[in-house]
Amino acid sequence: MLFIPHDMLPHFENMIYLPMVIKILERDRETIEISPFKLKGPYVDIVENALKIARTELKKTNIYARNRNMKLIKKSKDSTFTEYAFVHGDNEDTRRYLNVRLRNHTEELMSIYFEKGILNNERKTTANL
Numbered sequence: 001m002l003f004i005p006h007d008m009l010p011h012f013e014n015m016i017y018l019p020m021v022i023k024i025l026e027r028d029r030e031t032i033e034i035s036p037f038k039l040k041g042p043y044v045d046i047v048e049n050a051l052k053i054a055r056t057e058l059k060k061t062n063i064y065a066r067n068r069n070m071k072l073i074k075k076s077k078d079s080t081f082t083e084y085a086f087v088h089g090d091n092e093d094t095r096r097y098l099n100v101r102l103r104n105h106t107e108e109l110m111s112i113y114f115e116k117g118i119l120n121n122e123r124k125t126t127a128n129l
Contacts, residue, residue: 003091011064012086015072016097018058020106021113025051049117050110 029047073085086093
């Protein structure tokens with residue numbers, strides 16, 4: 001039985017996925033910085049731009065959640081599923097996500113943020129010409 005309004009679900013899912021995306025991008029940036037690439041700058045720029053966009057979206061999501069008394073609680077995790085409780089006021093909806101789905105969707109989101117970061121970087125470069 002669904003206790004959470006349908007329009008809030010994307011925000012709850014952002015509260016799940018965006019921290020994962022940010023954590024992975026931060027680790028990737030560190031890996032790039034210590035790697036033997038000769039020209040690290042372009043790679044770091046792409047990751048930094050993606051991080052900036054993801055952090056901005058997470059900040060907006062957190063403001064939305066705070067204003068609507070929404071909370072996300074990670075309840076349990078095993079080798080197959082991770083269970084989250086979506087809390088809105090006095091209502092709670094427990095959902096289970098396949099870990100494979102979490103990983104795959106996080107990867108999809110990273111691709112989207114890379115594209116946005118590249119486009120954002122291209123606009124900056126074009127503006128400077």
